Amino acid sequence: xxxxxxxxxxxxxxxxxxxxxxxxxxxxxxxxxxxxxxxxxxxxxxxxxxxxxxxxxxxxxxxxxxxxxxxxxxxxxxxxxxxxxxxxxxxxxxxxxxxxxxxxxxxxxxxxxxxxxxxxxxxxxxxxxxxxxxxxxxxxxxxxxxxxxxxxxxxxxxxxxxxxxxxxxxxxxxxxxxxxxxxxxxxxxxxxxxxx
Amino acid sequence: xxxxxxxxxxxxxxxxxxxxxxxxxxxxxxxxxxxxxxxxxxxxxxxxxxxxxxxxxxxxxxxxxxxxxxxxxxxxxxxxxxxxxxxxxxxxxxxxxxxxxxxxxxxxxxxxxxxxxxxxxxxxxxxxxxxxxxxxxxxxxxxxxxxxxxxxxxxxxxxx
Numbered sequence: 001x002x003x004x005x006x007x008x009x010x011x012x013x014x015x016x017x018x019x020x021x022x023x024x025x026x027x028x029x030x031x032x033x034x035x036x037x038x039x040x041x042x043x044x045x046x047x048x049x050x051x052x053x054x055x056x057x058x059x060x061x062x063x064x065x066x067x068x069x070x071x072x073x074x075x076x077x078x079x080x081x082x083x084x085x086x087x088x089x090x091x092x093x094x095x096x097x098x099x100x101x102x103x104x105x106x107x108x109x110x111x112x113x114x115x116x117x118x119x120x121x122x123x124x125x126x127x128x129x130x131x132x133x134x135x136x137x138x139x140x141x142x143x144x145x146x147x148x149x150x151x152x153x154x155x156x157x158x159x160x161x162x163x164x165x166x167x168x169x170x171x172x173x174x175x176x177x178x179x180x181x182x183x184x185x186x187x188x189x190x191x192x193x194x195x196x
Numbered sequence: 197x198x199x200x201x202x203x204x205x206x207x208x209x210x211x212x213x214x215x216x217x218x219x220x221x222x223x224x225x226x227x228x229x230x231x232x233x234x235x236x237x238x239x240x241x242x243x244x245x246x247x248x249x250x251x252x253x254x255x256x257x258x259x260x261x262x263x264x265x266x267x268x269x270x271x272x273x274x275x276x277x278x279x280x281x282x283x284x285x286x287x288x289x290x291x292x293x294x295x296x297x298x299x300x301x302x303x304x305x306x307x308x309x310x311x312x313x314x315x316x317x318x319x320x321x322x323x324x325x326x327x328x329x330x331x332x333x334x335x336x337x338x339x340x341x342x343x344x345x346x347x348x349x350x351x352x353x354x355x356x
Contacts, residue, residue, distance in 0.1 A: 001284055004246050079278075080247070 001072065003038045005052055005080040012036075016053040020176065023185040028138040028147035030130050030184045040072040044126045046178035047096055048076075054122075055081040055094055062092035062109075062121075064102035095123045100155045106165050109173050117170040120188075124176045127151050130184050140190040148195065149184055151177050162192045211310065218309055218323055219302065223291045225326045227298035230305065233322040241314070243304060246286060247278040249296025275299040285310040 006012035012035040019031040039048030055061055061083045067073050074085055086092055089108045097103045103125060112120030135150035136159070154177075155161065165172045165188055172188035186192065204212070222230060234240065251273060258269035276290045277299040287307025289299040305322060308314040 002246060002280060002286060004244060004280075007248075009248070009250075 002075060002079060003040060005037070006049075007036055009052075012049065013053045016049045019183055020050060020053070020185070023176065023183050024142075024174070024187055026142050026147075027140060027185055027187055027190040028132075028136070028143060028149040030132060030149070030182050032182055033178075034181065040070060040076050042070070042098055042126075043067060043073050043076070043096075044178055045180040046183050047124050047126050050124055050176065050178060050183065051077060051094070051096065052080055055083045057082040057084070059093040060084045060086045060091050062086050062089045062095040064095070064097035064099070064104075066098040066102050067096055089121070092121050093119075095121050097123065097125045099126060100153045100158075103155055106161050106173055111168055111171045111173060114171065117172075120171060120173050122174045122176065124178055125154070127177050127179055128153060130177055130179045130182045134195050136186075137193045137195050138186070138190050139193075142187075143190070149186075151184065159192050159194045162186060162190070166191060215306060215309065218306065218318075219289075221323055221327050221330065222289070222302045222305055224330055227295050227301055229326060229329075230298070230301040230322065233325060234301065234305070237317060237321060240304070240308070241311075242282040243279050243307065244282075245277065245300065246280045247276070249275055249277040249300045251275050251294050251296065277303045279303040279307050281307050281311065283311060 016033055016035055019033050023029060023031045033046045033049050035045070035049040035052075037045050037049055037052075039045060051061070055077065059081075061077060061081070063073065063077075063085060068085075077083055077085065083094075089095055089104060090110045092110065095109055103123075106123070109121035109123060110119065112118060129150060129152040131150045133148060133150035135148065135152075138147045138149060139145070162175070165175075169188055174188055175186040177184045177186065252275075253271040254274050256269045256272050257266050259266045272292060273294055274290055274292055275294060275296045275298065276288070277296065278286060278288045279300065280286045285307045287303040287305065287310065289302030289304075289306060291299050291302060305318060309318045309323075
């Protein structure tokens with residue numbers, strides 16, 4: 001059954017946009033998403049808020065298998081965002097993956113072109129836990145020395161996948177990790193290692 | 197050409213036709229009139245705003261004559277809203293102008309008209325009175341205009 005979108009579309013979209021902007025500017029920092037929302041299960045509130053904020057009729061959206069399996073998620077996105085849902089990941093401007101198991105090879109998405117690297121896919125991966133702590137060690141632009149991010153669950157070969165993505169720079173995808181009420185970003189500029 | 201409407205059941209097609217007709221009646225009305233008729237019905241079933249009323253614009257397309265090429269005439273302000281009843285029926289409302297409450301009431305009536313419990317009441321106590329008033333207004337206009345009708349014709353001149 002179709003549920004409502006943001007109760008206060010303007011303020012909720014603005015605060016969510018700010019959270020995503022801050023997360024992107026400081027990779028690995030965990031930003032809160034406070035928007036009240038009841039998206040269809042198993043769409044995480046944070047990921048749904050990002051969809052309402054960023055997706056519209058100009059942005060083809062790709063859904064991972066376990067989100068695409070729920071028709072009400074597709075109906076909800078079409079109703080509230082008016083976005084086109086695509087089956088091919090390399091046509092998507094935004095891609096939502098429900099779980100780590102659901103994540104295809106990052107190179108399957110649109111990696112942008114050398115002339116327009118900004119046209120690549122932005123991938124939003126739902127996770128259960130997001131906190132500053134032992135796990136991934138991040139360095140790069142926007143990070144003073146290093147930052148540490150605990151994100152669970154992510155694919156076991158996450159570090160290798162992100163290294164491949166980093167090697168494509170300035171092309172490559174940007175990754176957002178979202179829980180019900182928080183978001184963190186691993187943009188293409190970040191270098192990731194696993195804490196020993 | 198196969199379209200989505202080719203594949204729906206006759207029952208669904210009839211419902212759509214009824215909703216379309218109701219929408220045109222409600223859009224020609226105003227929020228005060230719809231609200232007055234709804235108030236007279238007594239307590240309504242619980243409902244929530246699926247999409248709160250919002251204003252936007254639509255491009256109005258025009259063409260000159262039946263065979264002219266279509267062109268963009270200009271943009272018109274529209275309001276839209278969507279309401280869902282607790283029982284699951286979803287109603288939508290689109291109307292020209294900036295009256296968001298008007299769009300919300302159209303959506304609410306649209307949702308109620310889809311329930312078997314309220315369809316008759318809505319038809320008899322909301323749609324029928326509005327339709328009657330609109331028809332009467334249209335007839336009055338037609339009569340007033342008809343009274344001032346002027347027929348132009350050219351007299352045949354005599355031989356000369």
